[in-house]
Amino acid sequence: xxSIVITGGTPLNGxxxxxxxxxxALPILAGALLxxxxxxxxxxxxxxxxxxxxxxxxSVGAHVERSDECVYVEASQLTPHVPYELARMxxxxxxxxxxxxxxxxEAFVPLPGGCAIGRRPVDLHLKxxxxxxxxxxxxxxxxxxxxxxxxxxxxxxxxxxxxxxxxIMMAACMAEGTTIIDxxxxxxxxxxxxxxxxxxxxxxxxxxxxxxxxxxxxxxKGADHTIIPDRIEAAxxxxxxxxxxGEVRVENVIPTHLTAVLAKLAECGFTIIxxxxxxxxxxxxxxxxxxxxxxxxxGFPTDVQAPFASLCSLGTGTSIISETIFENRFGYVEExxxxxxxxxxxxxxxxxxxxxxxxxxxxxxxxxxxxxxxCIAALAAEGTSHVTGVEHIERGYSDLVQKLRxxxxxxxxxxxxEERFEVG
Ligand code: UD1
Numbered sequence: 440x441x442s443i444v445i446t447g448g449t450p451l452n453g454x455x456x457x458x459x460x461x462x463x464a465l466p467i468l469a470g471a472l473l474x475x476x477x478x479x480x481x482x483x484x485x486x487x488x489x490x491x492x493x494x495x496x497x498s499v500g501a502h503v504e505r506s507d508e509c510v511y512v513e514a515s516q517l518t519p520h521v522p523y524e525l526a527r528m529x530x531x532x533x534x535x536x537x538x539x540x541x542x543x544x545e546a547f548v549p550l551p552g553g554c555a556i557g558r559r560p561v562d563l564h565l566k567x568x569x570x571x572x573x574x575x576x577x578x579x580x581x582x583x584x585x586x587x588x589x590x591x592x593x594x595x596x597x598x599x600x601x602x603x604x605x606x607i608m609m610a611a612c613m614a615e616g617t618t619i620i621d622x623x624x625x626x627x628x629x630x631x632x633x634x635x636x637x638x639x640x641x642x643x644x645x646x647x648x649x650x651x652x653x654x655x656x657x658x659x660k661g662a663d664h665t666i667i668p669d670r671i672e673a674a675x676x677x678x679x680x681x682x683x684x685g686e687v688r689v690e691n692v693i694p695t696h697l698t699a700v701l702a703k704l705a706e707c708g709f710t711i712i713x714x715x716x717x718x719x720x721x722x723x724x725x726x727x728x729x730x731x732x733x734x735x736x737x738g739f740p741t742d743v744q745a746p747f748a749s750l751c752s753l754g755t756g757t758s759i760i761s762e763t764i765f766e767n768r769f770g771y772v773e774e775x776x777x778x779x780x781x782x783x784x785x786x787x788x789x790x791x792x793x794x795x796x797x798x799x800x801x802x803x804x805x806x807x808x809x810x811x812x813x814c815i816a817a818l819a820a821e822g823t824s825h826v827t828g829v830e831h832i833e834r835g836y837s838d839l840v841q842k843l844r845x846x847x848x849x850x851x852x853x854x855x856x857e858e859r860f861e862v863g
Pocket of ligand 1: 602766
């Protein structure tokens, strides 16, 4: 079992550049299946979930090539069957259903897997497809959707699901007539997907608001597109800088995508300077206690909840973090407690009594962002920590170890990656 080894206590200092957003790259790569031309997509992050998506695209017949600079997808010939062994690896595999249904009139997709952060149904995706004329069959964990002719529909989402908004938006691009999604998710990644699809010939208006209108078109051609920067990665490095009492400049970022996170970091007492495409955070004292509630965008992102809890665990008083998006997203708390944090989970709330120091420990990441939270706590802690469950962290962060090391962290893989891949 490999781990990330961190000896904490060194303030992080310097600058670090964000990659393209994982949560924009995944739907955009799936969306490339809607086009029967070639698409070239820049700033696609090099991480495990993206590798899974590229394998998924190949598995349904797309021609995929990755160079250092961009990903090339050509999807003229497709099959509707998504293999279980790929679908189970991440929830975003389900984003292939909308494009396959629109292109082929049928799709067979196993129920998705993904991070262990609570019940994650796909009922809203399916209701949307049904409203557009699809028939859905479920059999032993496989979902079959059939719709020889998709038509436009008025669709209200009970909750503003990011994935359902994206999947329905993609299917609606090639439906006959107009689709309106109300109570749509408003995340920047949805706007990025709409921009990619519009570049390929789609007619989508209102992405980034709660009402999205999609006029179906006969076919989409390929498009060239650059993925937006990863706001969650940016938040992770800002929080790490703050927790270690350092000074970190995060580059390749769109500061307005981080308004809620920056507001809470400012409330903690840190100095923040946001410029056009960079954000600097400077911290020389422990954070003041804050209340944080996760909400759909533009509210505080659930994906930053765990990293923020690590920061609050070093606060000067009692912070309360309320999780309203996923019902089981405090799995990392037990591990933080092993490092000396004082946190009680009561229903959807984590009550965090700040402590003056954390201690290094052996801890296990159970999900992606929980894993990032443990790394942040380890960077701030006294002594050495071994964080296992690295495969979860690698799903969403490329070069985490190298990037943190460039900021001065004492961090490495154990065993060294070179040794990891030795045979015999
Ligand atoms: C996306 C992000 C994930 C982020 C989440 C919330 C990607 C690849 N992942 O996940 O990082 O944490 O948004 O910002 O973009 N729900 C239903 N029925 C459905 C779909 C969702 O009830 O059919 C519920 C979920 O259980 C959850 C809430 O809606 O409580 C939000 O989920 P959703 O926005 O769909 O998250 P994902 O798209 O899976």
